[in-house]
Amino acid sequence: MAKYLVKRVAIGFLTVVILMTLTFFLMRIMPGSPFASENPLPPQVQAAFEARYNLHKPLFHQYLDYMGNAFRGDLGESFKKTGVTINSMIASGAPVTIRVGGSAFLFAMATGIFLGITSALSKSRLLGGFVQVVSTLGVSLPSFIVALLLMIVFGVWLGWLPFVGLATPKHYILPAIALALYPIAYISKLVRSNLSEVMRQDYIRMAKAKGLSKSKVILRHALKNAMLPVVTYTGPLIAFLMTGSFVIESIFSIPGIGMEFVKSITNRDYAAIMGLTIYMGSLIVVCNIICDFVCALIDPRVKLGS
Amino acid sequence: MTLENQTLQHGQPAWDSPSPDPAKAPAAQEGPTLDEFRRLTAAEQDSDFIAMESKTYLQDAWSRLKRNRLAMFGLIVVSLIILTAIIGPMVSPYAYDEFSSSKNAMPSAQHIFGTDKFGRDIFTRIMYGARISLSVGIAAAMINLVIGIVYGGIAGYLGGRVDLYMMRVVDILYSIPTMLYVILIMLMFGANIISIMIGICVSSWVGMARIVRSQVMSLKQQEFAMAAQVMGASTMRILVRHLILNSMGPIIVTVTLMIPQAIFTEAFLSFVGVGISAPQASWGTLAQNAKQVIDTYPVQVIWPVAAICVTMLSLNFVGDGLTEALDPKKK
Numbered sequence: 001m002a003k004y005l006v007k008r009v010a011i012g013f014l015t016v017v018i019l020m021t022l023t024f025f026l027m028r029i030m031p032g033s034p035f036a037s038e039n040p041l042p043p044q045v046q047a048a049f050e051a052r053y054n055l056h057k058p059l060f061h062q063y064l065d066y067m068g069n070a071f072r073g074d075l076g077e078s079f080k081k082t083g084v085t086i087n088s089m090i091a092s093g094a095p096v097t098i099r100v101g102g103s104a105f106l107f108a109m110a111t112g113i114f115l116g117i118t119s120a121l122s123k124s125r126l127l128g129g130f131v132q133v134v135s136t137l138g139v140s141l142p143s144f145i146v147a148l149l150l151m152i153v154f155g156v157w158l159g160w161l162p163f164v165g166l167a168t169p170k171h172y173i174l175p176a177i178a179l180a181l182y183p184i185a186y187i188s189k190l191v192r193s194n195l196s197e198v199m200r201q202d203y204i205r206m207a208k209a210k211g212l213s214k215s216k217v218i219l220r221h222a223l224k225n226a227m228l229p230v231v232t233y234t235g236p237l238i239a240f241l242m243t244g245s246f247v248i249e250s251i252f253s254i255p256g257i258g259m260e261f262v263k264s265i266t267n268r269d270y271a272a273i274m275g276l277t278i279y280m281g282s283l284i285v286v287c288n289i290i291c292d293f294v295c296a297l298i299d300p301r302v303k304l305g306s
Numbered sequence: 307m308t309l310e311n312q313t314l315q316h317g318q319p320a321w322d323s324p325s326p327d328p329a330k331a332p333a334a335q336e337g338p339t340l341d342e343f344r345r346l347t348a349a350e351q352d353s354d355f356i357a358m359e360s361k362t363y364l365q366d367a368w369s370r371l372k373r374n375r376l377a378m379f380g381l382i383v384v385s386l387i388i389l390t391a392i393i394g395p396m397v398s399p400y401a402y403d404e405f406s407s408s409k410n411a412m413p414s415a416q417h418i419f420g421t422d423k424f425g426r427d428i429f430t431r432i433m434y435g436a437r438i439s440l441s442v443g444i445a446a447a448m449i450n451l452v453i454g455i456v457y458g459g460i461a462g463y464l465g466g467r468v469d470l471y472m473m474r475v476v477d478i479l480y481s482i483p484t485m486l487y488v489i490l491i492m493l494m495f496g497a498n499i500i501s502i503m504i505g506i507c508v509s510s511w512v513g514m515a516r517i518v519r520s521q522v523m524s525l526k527q528q529e530f531a532m533a534a535q536v537m538g539a540s541t542m543r544i545l546v547r548h549l550i551l552n553s554m555g556p557i558i559v560t561v562t563l564m565i566p567q568a569i570f571t572e573a574f575l576s577f578v579g580v581g582i583s584a585p586q587a588s589w590g591t592l593a594q595n596a597k598q599v600i601d602t603y604p605v606q607v608i609w610p611v612a613a614i615c616v617t618m619l620s621l622n623f624v625g626d627g628l629t630e631a632l633d634p635k636k637k
Contacts, residue, residue, distance in 0.1 A: 151607075
């Protein structure tokens with residue numbers, strides 16, 4: 001177990017280092033200086049800027065400095081907003097993103113699992129058809145298209161729900177649905193196919209033969225085994241919600257990390273793009289490691305270290 | 307005992323060609339006693355004759371696909387969209403970047419989808435956007451196909467240490483969310499259609515490589531691969547003719563599903579603002595532009611959104627249909 005964990009963490013660490021290196025060099029070989037504008041800066045100002053942002057040193061030195069600082073938790077300062085550090089951007093954006101992403105996560109899990117279970121256990125063709133339609137739509141429609149559709153129908157035409165900002169709990173509904181539709185489709189499909197597979201196993205027949213009640217058979221024997229792939233999926237789900245937040249937050253004007261990222265792209269704020277990429281990339285890598293580890297813990301069939 | 311039941315197994319090559327002499331046809335079933343063997347009567351002479359023409363794998367798959375209504379519907383819609391994308395801008399009375407005085411017009415006989423804030427005809431822009439979105443999708447899928455087959459094929463066939471290292475690279479690329487580095491690549495190469503393709507390809511060949519690798523790994527242990535090796539076929543020939551061609555089913559399905567994925571990535575990038583630059587427009591850019599006036603002219607959002615929805619759904623229907631058609635065992 002410990003060996004597996006060490007190996008997994010080492011690979012994760014390597015991934016983060018590669019991501020950081022890639023981001024750093026991609027950003028530095030980018031054509032044009034980050035301070036380029038219509039009016040060329042006086043040379044002294046240019047030099048002062050370069051000294052401030054550590055750009056006067058040789059490239060490799062800059063790289064080492066950057067990596068060192070990043071590992072100490074300092075992602076540097078924004079190129080465009082003077083005095084604003086990337087860390088403060090994350091500190092102000094992360095809670096918002098977590099709230100929106102978290103509600104989408106809970107909504108996706110609850111609805112996806114519920115739809116999956118009911119459609120696997122019920123013989124109703126209507127319900128089966130409904131789940132089929134939801135999963136086809138969810139899998140094939142991009143989240144920003146869903147967001148625009150929801151916005152037009154429920155925000156503009158019907159006027160039921162607000163769609164700008166995050167002032168009240170009501171404001172969470174549309175972004176959460178838009179973010180959650182794809183995961184709902186995926187999870188319900190996953191649960192459905194796994195649960196119907198598990199229900200055919202011998203130990204389920206055994207449990208039934210013992211005379212357990214139907215709810216006990218399903219809750220204690222079938223669901224526990226059918227849920228494993230859902231646990232495995234939480235890692236990719238978190239990554240999905242994070243990249244999904246780019247568009248969802250800009251569409252619904254939510255001041256989270258995703259919107260900050262998109263803004264820094266339009267402003268060509270390279271320091272912010274780098275810092276946020278590294279932050280999100282490492283977060284996703286960490287989530288994946290935790291997710292794999294939890295899976296290995298709860299499922300004895302997953303072989304460790306192989 | 308007759309061979310009637312075997313006439314049903316037309317899919318098996320061994321029974322495909324009608325035997326010239328039915329009397330000599332082997333009795334494959336086990337267990338018949340000796341007195342069950344007798345000459346066929348005149349009426350039974352034709353009982354092992356196979357009326358159905360023998361079909362190749364692709365013909366067989368096509369006939370299965372034709373029976374899938376949803377997939378055929380998707381195929382027709384996709385063909386119509388492609389036709390419109392090719393012909394539409396040529397016959398349209400407006401150019402995609404032609405300004406006019408009627409700004410933000412509602413749909414009318416002159417402009418069936420209305421006009422945008424510069425008075426440009428939205429229908430023409432949608433058709434023009436289809437060119438960009440579809441060509442990005444198809445080109446990216448094709449490039450992925452080549453990279454994925456070469457990389458996955460080599461890793462899967464050579465196996466061992468080479469495979470281990472090649473797949474480590476894939477794992478690392480896989481664990482970084484693609485959107486992050488597609489955006490970085492777009493920023494580096496600038497906003498144009500070529501860099502979008504590069505960005506999409508760099509990020510999504512990984513999936514194809516994994517599929518090809520797993521196919522090749524399982525196929526190379528089968529007897530026909532060994533037979534080819536014993537007969538002295540070169541590595542290249544075994545890999546291409548025997549292993550890759552036999553994994554064509556999953557590969558075709560992945561390519562079909564990669565096209566909507568690439569269209570989505572392109573729309574996403576354009577929507578975020580690093581995609582196609584003005585005055586050119588893909589569906590993503592159109593959606594982004596329309597979103598800015600959603601409060602005042604919500605109709606404008608409908609067109610690009612509908613175009614993306616219809617295309618994505620149709621391509622997914624075709625992809626699902628192909629999955630079933632190309633791999634009948636899976637169902």
